[in-house]
Amino acid sequence: MTAERVAAPAGRRTGTYWQCALTVAVLAAAAWLAHRHWATVQTGAARLADADRGWLLAGAAGACGTWLCAALALQGAVVPRLPPRRLVATQFAACAANQVLPAGLGAGAVNLRFLIRRGLPVGRAVTALAVKSTAGALARGALIAVLAACCPGLLRVPPGWGGWALLAAPAVAAALVLAVRRLPRARRMLTVLLADVRDVHARPRRAAALWGGSLAFAALHAAVLVAVTRAVALPLPAPEVALLYLAASGAAALLPTPGGIGSLDAALTLALTTTGTPAATAASAVLGYRLLTVWLPLLPGLLVLTLLIRRRAL
Template identity: 30%
Template sequence: MSPTSPRPGKELSISHDSTPEPQAAAPGQPDAAPDQAPKVVRSPRSHALRVLVWFVLIGGLTYVVIPEISEIPRMGKALRDAQPAWAILAVLFAATGFFAAAASLAACSPMHLPFLRTTRVQLANAFAGTATPASVGSLALNVRYLSKSGMSTALATGTVALQSIVQVLTHLVLLSILALVAGRSIDHHMPGWARWALLAAVVAVVVTVVTVLVVPRFRHAVRTYARDDVLPAFRQLGGLAKDPRRLGLSILGAMGTTLSSAATLWACLLALGGGNDPIAAAFSTMVGQTLASAAPTPGGVGVVEAALTGGLVSFGIASAIALPAVLLYRLISCWIPVLIGWITLRLLQREDVV
């Protein structure tokens, strides 16, 4: 063997180093799997957008809470004067609304949604919807939840729009039935502001329709919205009508969200000795929900309280009882769920559900 010839061990070492063994051995190495697992990295832009959304929600909620601080003494008095049994029943009635909303969304969805998780999302909507006007935040949160569940954005938007359509139609049917059952009583007790509010709503609808027809930009925006969102929702409504089980569940869920509010206010009246008048509670909450959906304030704050109090007073309930009952109702159906909804939303975001 010549001095310049490589040693057998050295030659083996060179041959060993020249082979791409990390690539060949990587699939068989147990410690290589973590390096190959996909890592979810949030982009700075996504993080900044989430922080911005939180600032908007917190800002809206702060705008809502500040005017209500002056009512805290009255809320405390309402709680001290309330009968515990009826107050607990009011809490249970308010809680059923979240389960009903989850059932309605699950029925309108073309794919299976876990019921408990969907209920948690509806509870988170108590915060998102109150912090934004006309419950825009709750609609956006539902779309986000459906998108995270595997739906396309278009299908998720159509599903949420379908749920809104079923909710509105059911609300109108319940209001019509209430008017037929107790029409004379409602007409006799209907306050003057309600008639003026109805007239103002009709005028607003007429002005909006004329504006949309006259201004090309608005006309194009409405046409695009109708093509991309409304028409798919009505197509899904046709599919929903062909499935009696889903249709019935969606209607029952929509009825539950409306009736739970009426039952909660009714229980609050009983808790404060306001008498047993479910018609007054149902009519007041239905009008209050209608005005809240059109109110420019987050959560309809101010508008809802005035509508509920005025409605109860018009039915002969003393203002000394009507106002505390409304404050107790808002505490149970709005402010406590807002706090729980904020915590729930944070947990859902950590779980990457929304």
């Protein structure tokens, strides 16, 4: 028993070390790319300084709306009613914490602590976050499917990747089924998760909040980038910009950098330039998106996080 307890933290520490090492590697690569293309970054920053203020304000309003949507989705993932003001403040703080720790760990830790403070057992809080994350991924996938149908040919699958996807999908599904059948702990977790999903969807208001908040969260993030592209006079249709954002952010999520810093920037810039957008214009659009969603809210978000901790809301 003692050996198991010692081995578990050791395994977690090893995983954390590897994740931190990968984060440092990605950030170093992003810094190298920024240094190599510094002239383009400078030109993009100068163009952003002359951008249309009205569109930037619209983008800022959309960025603020994402915190409300995240709060709505989290309320939809749990049955008990959560205090609205603290719930929204927690999402604002979680957004800031997400820029410090990799792979969404910051937001997950803040939300988990908030739900536990509201009286949810640890297991129920974890499954609520899993329900919210799953709904968010499905909502993002649905938006990509709809926009891809509206913008045919914009997203191209690299040669050979389609065959690999057809092989990988059944393999992953078989591995999950095997894990659930052979591991009692996995079966218990799946049972609890399905029970929470049934409880939430048995209440129409909770289900509407979960799915509506998840859809609106992804759509508003795409709308922020659309507003910034309008501000810097990037002549791309709004559906195409939204589709490029959703695809790029999904790809960047595979690399566990804090808040997608480096990985999302590179993926967004690459996605925009593949449409023929000049590199300087793409850089200014990405810088504007990051300014509105990360850098401006970061310090206030950390202050709100500190205040919530002091008041024992987290």
